[in-house]
Amino acid sequence: MATNHDASTQNCLDMTNARNKTSINVLSVKQFIYNGQEELQRKDKLIDIISKDPVFDKSKREWMTRTEKYTRGLRMINRIHELEHSLGWSKEGTAVATSLLDDPLPISLHMTAFEPVFLLQASQELLDKYAGLIATRGILGCYMQTELAHGSNVAALETTATYILETKEFEIHSPTLTSSKWWIGALGKTATHGVVQAKLILPGGRDMGPHLFFVQLRSLETHKLLPGITAGDIGPKSFNGFAATDNGFARFDHVRIPKDQMLSKFSQVTDDGKYVHPPHAKISYGGMLCIRSGMVTTAGWVTAKAxxxxIRYATVRRQGSIDTDGLEKQVISYPSLHTRLIPILGRAYVFISLGRALSQSFQIMAQRLSGGDTSLLTELHATTSGLKVLCTTTSVQDIENARRSIGGHGYSAFSGVGRFYADMIPSVTYEGENFVLDQQVVRAALKAFHNLFGLERKTRPLTSTIQNLTPSSYYLRLLSSPENEPPILEDSDGLNSSWNNSETLILLLEWRAALVVHEMAQTTQDPDTTIYQRVSKSITEAFVGQRVGEMIGGLRTNSGLKENDVAVLSQLYLLYLQTTVEGALVDFLSFGILRISNPSRVGASRDPTRGLRMAIARNCLSLVPEVIGLTDALGFSDWELDSALGVYDGNVYQALWDKVQTEPLNDIEVPDAYKESIKPILSRGRRIADMRSGTKL
Amino acid sequence: MATNHDASTQNCLDMTNARNKTSINVLSVKQFIYNGQEELQRKDKLIDIISKDPVFDKSKREWMTRTEKYTRGLRMINRIHELEHSLGWSKEGTAVATSLLDDPLPISLHMTAFEPVFLLQASQELLDKYAGLIATRGILGCYMQTELAHGSNVAALETTATYILETKEFEIHSPTLTSSKWWIGALGKTATHGVVQAKLILPGGRDMGPHLFFVQLRSLETHKLLPGITAGDIGPKSFNGFAATDNGFARFDHVRIPKDQMLSKFSQVTDDGKYVHPPHAKISYGGMLCIRSGMVTTAGWVTAKAxxxxIRYATVRRQGSIDTDGLEKQVISYPSLHTRLIPILGRAYVFISLGRALSQSFQIMAQRLSGGDTSLLTELHATTSGLKVLCTTTSVQDIENARRSIGGHGYSAFSGVGRFYADMIPSVTYEGENFVLDQQVVRAALKAFHNLFGLERKTRPLTSTIQNLTPSSYYLRLLSSPENEPPILEDSDGLNSSWNNSETLILLLEWRAALVVHEMAQTTQDPDTTIYQRVSKSITEAFVGQRVGEMIGGLRTNSGLKENDVAVLSQLYLLYLQTTVEGALVDFLSFGILRISNPSRVGASRDPTRGLRMAIARNCLSLVPEVIGLTDALGFSDWELDSALGVYDGNVYQALWDKVQTEPLNDIEVPDAYKESIKPILSRGRRIADMRSGTKL
Structure with missing residues (x-):
């Protein structure tokens, strides 16, 4: 056994060999995933600038205190704005540059929550006064919704905005401890202004429920809090996540603002205290949908990094049995590793494309909404709720599984993967707690179901209703006739196997959605507690399945990719469908959806799920030679990944060694703790040992 | 809606009411879970001492740098030893006190790895010289096995120990970068000595594989590294976990040690360089089994804290629809919450009892082993491998699900739950990576299977072999006759339902293990990649199921508990069995194990899994009034939990508010970042906005 090989040389060689084995055209696939040459070039240019600028240096962040991380974060924001100004970046360019920083920063909330809500809902007067300042960050904002004791149930928010007839003002007030605004990004120390969700109270005490108000928080001269406002940072987060963001709290003690600072585009209060209703009750959901759409894209890119x-580490790591080259095997060659990792890569590709399509849908809807057309809102709301749940839940699970696949070194902060989890994990509870959102998906599904099969439909013919099904409930067509049945499956190893047929897999996912929703509809009086999640997941996975089918079609028709690239990406998308079906086997088996024409074909196997599992194993194995190409095509620089184990050249052990030498504990050989604690421990121990036995060292 | 209620009063009232509703005798159950009055009193006494001592103050740890956390850790160890000495604690008392500290400390490795290995394998001469010093911490040790590029595959370790005939010494050497010892707890800055795993090289170059050597690392006078040794800390860990532990690296440059420092109780080298074989090849596994047994107990107690x-937070948190008292409902009343949380509590109870039983088995085995009797080793090895995987994987998942159930506040470091995950998560990859251990369980299972049904058995009658089945393969009896079939299930709401019958559920788990192992045996030539995990999980869950059956029996016969306490705990254990079956539904459905006598009994339901899911929902609902009693019975003080959301009195929002005021960012109103970054951002923004539009604020 050749144990004395030079690991660095071998690691780099393994990586080069893996790169040479890839059959895809990496640049073509990269341009495909970045939606064209232009976007890719912009990103590469930005990375080139940022990664060389010492302000964005990452090498010391692991050891910084929270205050230092916050200070560094603001320094980075300031530098981004300097660069924007001096290099003439567009608004989008600045947004991309900020997102590349790989640290959640307070400015994100200004850009993704405060500004969009303000632009969507402020009156023209308010827009004229502040939109310019908001765009240039002449003021810095936050979006204050959640309270200490109120998250999911917006209707129960306690903060009040009472209209004062005499002075034509609103009085913002926090009546209780629990009404303190809480978790508000950038509120702690940074924001000068904010949009406050508060119950609008009209003269006479009439409570009109939550509305939005624009409030100045801090002096633009001194940055001190304005009178009547108590605010601060809510402290560190779990896993050391979001350390550079000053999530904050605020209490208002009868703070007066002029009447025109109510965001009154859709609902307003007249001077004499009368309420003017919004044109559509849900019109203010626009901002929320924008954030949720963005979360799908983020989930895709962060999963991609993990x-x-x-995958790079698994390519150069060797462990276990001896390969033909006399060395231990590369661990990526073990099915237990590559069947865990390649599906994660597949989901990253799918979510990135899905997020892009969703953002486009959002743009179309927002445009129509600004003209008062709310027709797309309901459908997009149903879709984004389910997708937000699915993509965030899946993403954190994939990130963590990727980290664990690294083995012991995955726990080192220098692997870089733990950081992704720490910053991504709040997405499962913020912007709609996932369990709560599931229930919204269920409500929409039951509505669609009853619309089609319930008493309400009776006036319209079923066929016309089915023709009008939106993408989010298209699966319901399967229930339109009792003669419809799930497809008979051909379980074989060949290409004709149903397990390798994307259309069949998508149809299976739709059947599952249809039958799970049917089950829910039959048992609404006494539902079992898992059914909400199962319904939400079924529907969303059927929806994503359809989209993946379109992606596969699009590869052939309009991706501009060569045949081999199309084939490899199609296999990766197929893997997404296969593993999605695998993850839902309980539903498939429970509802009799797996109708296999030739069960138990493999020897004495009695397992009807074996065919699918074997198809996944074979698909993964066939993709192994392509994974380094597919990961390179994601286009991350070493600076972006900031991982000793994910370095491009594969020289992982040297990179880890070098990183370890920067640990401050290693600055001095004998730690300060020696004199204070270690020496007393040893001396006491020796003394007692001596007393007990007379033994001397 | 009564929104102006005083939340503090209400929170405390809700907690008191919940306490009053509990029917169990909390003290009795507490003594039961602590295995008697004595252990409970010792723990309470230790907590009383430690929690009042300023050295163990936890209030500043969230903001400490790694170096500060390490320094604090050593200070705590020193103080523990002072207290041990001055108060006359036993060795076990000190171990308990250390475990109560809730921070993984370098001394743990001295106690759980270094000392046991040394005591088990050192020669009598070496024991005479060092055992006393090790016991009193006159020297501090570490256990050096893992290398930079070698974890799971111990046989491939690169470090060498070459016997030098001329001087009767061993020369310890690290030939490559990748042979650097890595991840070694306490090696970085603390340990003075260590046990090194190194390949024993005999004169002539014969490689005898890994053996253990006792090596001094640092001077006992100056704490400086001895010549030829390079060592240091390997840097921060993911999620900020294990920050106080100096996991370290070390390289040896031809370091000589006397021959008698080989741990030579079981294998040795004669003066003239001949090798004397160990009596049992696996005899050195003892220490590993001890650590793995301990991990089950730890998993139980940490899950319990989460x-x-x-559960306490869900009891006082109110959110959503309005209850009969005019307030929002307590979230514990929602099935979506309590069906997530109560099973976690159940698993905590089961794992704590399981860990205790396992440690007792280990003691018996160790005793026999020290007399050369290895008969129990194989069985305990098979059992602990599977249990280590199951309990660590389940525990981290439960901890994280408990954290997410808290909603947004779960992400606050002050919830305290993230810390448990951060410190517990490496257990899935250390002491045997879980995926690798799964394969060991599979190997043992296949051996038992072939022993029973393969060619080897032919000489012995099947019945006698079945009578000799060990607990870990007892399920195999089910395959002994083709007439054996899984039980027919009665699916009803009543107590007679099979879903409420613990014996039936255990039998189902055994059937699953039997059929999954049978499937594995039929497909070993071409296994699907999930089968290893499915086999390992099936066997271990059948084993735990049997133990839980014994626990339920033990409650009735020898727990000393009153009837009502027995009834409630039996329901909790039943819930463990129910949710274990639920988690394995794919296997049950695949192999036709769910043979329900009366399917589709509930209305138009087509879901054969509904009966089980409803039984779980009803069991959880019936346990809701008991959960505060059951959590109190776990006996944690507020100091131990260190959680604003888990305070005993329920005053969670006040506790969170108070904690937040200690955030250093809140020490000054205008942060330092203002002058350096925020002011420039705002000024630039205003300047640009002015230029663009002439708008002034």
Whole structure:
């Protein structure tokens, strides 16, 4: 056994060999995933600038205190704005540059929550006064919704905005401890202004429920809090996540603002205290949908980073049995590793494309909404709720599984993967707690179901209703006739196997959605507690399945990719469908959806799920030679990944060694703790040992 | 809606009411879970001492740098030893006190790895010289096995120990970068000595594989590294976990040690360089089994803490629809919450009892082993491998689910739950990576299977072999006759339902293990990649199921508990069995194990899994009034939990508010970042906005 090989040389060689084995055209696939040459070039240019600028240096962040991380974060924001100004970046360019920083920063909330809500809902007068300042960050904002004791149930928010007839003002007030605004990004120390969700109270005490108000928080001269406002940072987060963001609290003690600072585009109060209703009750959901759409894209890219690091490390790590080259095997060659990692890569590819399509849908809807057309709102709301749940839940699970696949070194902060989890994990509870959102998906599904099969439909013919099904409930067509049945499956190893047929897999996912929703509809009086999640997941996975089918079609028709690239990406998308079906086997088996024409074909196997599992194993195995190409095509620089184990050249052990030498504990050989604690421990121990036995060292 | 209620009063009232509703005798159950009055009193006494001592103050740890956390850790160890000495604690008392500290400390490795290995394998001469000093911490040790590029595959370790005939010494050497010892707890800055795993090289170059050597690392006078040794800390860990532990690296440059420092109780080298074989090849596994047994107990207690915090918070948190008292409902009343949380509590109870039983088995085995009797080793090895995987994987998942159940506040470091995850998560990859251990369980299972049904058995009658089945393969009896079939299930709401019958559920788990192992045996030539995990999980869950059956029996016969306490705990254990079956539904459905006599009994339901899911929902609902009693019975003080959301009195929002005021960012109103960054951002923004539009604020 050749144990004395030079690991660095071998690691780099393994990586080069893996790169040479890839059959895809990496640049073509990269341009495909970045939606064209232009976007890719912009990103590469930005990375080139940022990664060389010492303000964005990452090498010391692991050891910084929270205050230092916050200070560094603001320094980075300031530098981004300097660069924007001096290099003439567009608004989008600045947004991309900020997102590349790989640290959640207070400015994100200004850009993704405060500004969009303000632009969507402020009156023209308010827009004229502040939109310019908001765009240039002449003021810095936050969006204050959640309270200490009120998150999911917006209707129960306690903060009040009472209209004062005499002075034509609103009085913002926090009546209780629990009404303190809480978790508000950038509120702690940064924001000068904010949009406050508060119950609008009209003269006479009439409570009109939550509305939005624009409030100045801090002096633009001194940055001190304005009178009547108590605010601060809510402290560190779990896993050391979001450390540079000053999530904050605020209490208002009868703070007066002029009447025109109510965001009154859709609902307003007249001077004499009368309420003017909004044109559509849900019109203010626009901002929320924008954030949720963005979360799908983020989930895709962060999952992608975790996949790249873990796949690169698995390519150069050797462990276990001896390969033909006399060395231990590369761990990526073990099915137990590559069947865990390649599906993660597949989901990253799918979510990135899905997020892009969703953002486009959002743009169309927002445009129509600004003209008062709310027709797309309901459908997009149903879709984004389910997708937000699915993509955030899946993403954190994939990131963590990728980290664990690294083995012991995955726990080192220098693997870089733990950081993704720490910053991504709040997404499962913020912007709609996932369990709560599931229930919204269920409500929409039951509505669609009853619309089609319930008493309400009776006046319209079923066929016309089915023709009008939106993408989010298209699966319901399967229930339109009792003669419809799930497809008979051909379980074989060949290409004709149903397990390798994307259309069949998508149809299976739709059947599952249809039958789970049917089950829910039959048992609404006494539902079992898992059914909400199962319904939400079924529907969303059927929806994503359809989209993946379109992606596969699009590869052939309009991606501009060569045949081999199309084939490889199609296999990756197929893997997404296969593993999605695998993850839902309980539903498939429970509702009799797996109708296999030739069960138990493999020897004495009695397992009807074996065919699918074997198809996944074979698909993964066939993709192994392509994974380094597919990870390179995601286009991450070493600076972006900031991972000793995910370095491009594969020289992982040297990179880890070098990183370890920067640990401050290693600055001095004998730690300060020696004199204070270690020496007393040892001396006491020796003394007692001596007393007990007379033994001397 | 009564929104102006005083939340503090209401929170405390809700907690008191919940306490009053509990029917169990909390003290009796507490003594039961602590295995008697004595152990409970010792723990309470230790907590009383430690929690009042300023050295163990936890209030500043969230903001400490790694170096500060390490320094604090050593200070705590020193103080523990002072107290041990001055108060006359036993060795076990000190171990308990250390475990109560809730921070993984370098001394743990001295106690759980270095000392046991040394005591088990050192020669009598070496024991005479060092055992006393090790016991009193006159020297501090570490256990050096893992290398930079070698974890799971111990046989491939690169460090060498070459016997030098001329001087009767061993020369310890690290030939490559990748042979650097890595991840070694306490090696970085603390340990003075260590046990090194190194390949024993005999004169002539014969490689005898890994053996253990006792090596001094640092001077006992100056704490400086001895010549030829390079060592240091390997840097921060993911999620900020294990920050106080100096996991370290070390390289040896031809370091000589006397021959008698080989741990030579079981294998040795004669003066003239001949090798004397160990009596049993696996005899050195003892220490590993001890650590793995301990991990089950730890998993139980840490899961318990997460359960207590999340259940207490769910009891006082009110959100959503309005209850009969005019307030929003307590969230524990929602099935979506309590069906997530109560099973976690159940698993905590089961794992704590399981860990205790396992440690007792280990003691018996160790005793026999020290006399050369290895008969129990194989069985305990098979059992602990599977249990280590199951309990660590389940525990981290439960901890994280408990944290997420808290909603947004679960992400605050002050919830305390994230810390448990951060410190517990490496257990899935250390002491045997879980995926690798799964394969060991599979190997043992296949051996038992072939022993029973393969060619080897032919000489012995099947019945006698079945009578000799060990607990870990007892399920195999089910395959002994083709007439054996899984039980027919009665699916009803009543107590007679099979879903409420613990014996039936255990039998189902055994059937699943039997059929999954049978499937594995039929497909070993071409296994699907999930089968290893499914086999390992099936066997271990059948084993635990049997133990839970014994626990339920033990409650009735020898727990000393009153009837009502027995009834409630039996329901909790039943819930463990029910949710274990639920988690394995794919296997049950695939192999036709769910043979329900009366399917589709509930209205138009087509879901064969509904009966089980409803039984779980009803069991959880019936346990809701008992959960505060059951969490109190786990006996954690507020100091131990260190969670604003898990405080005993329920005053969670006040506790969170108070904690937040200690955030250093709140020490000054205008942060330092203002002058450096925020002011420039705002000024630039205003300047640009002015230029663009002439708008002034």
């Amino acid at each position: 996949a790249v690091i873990s | 359960a207590v915090i999340s």
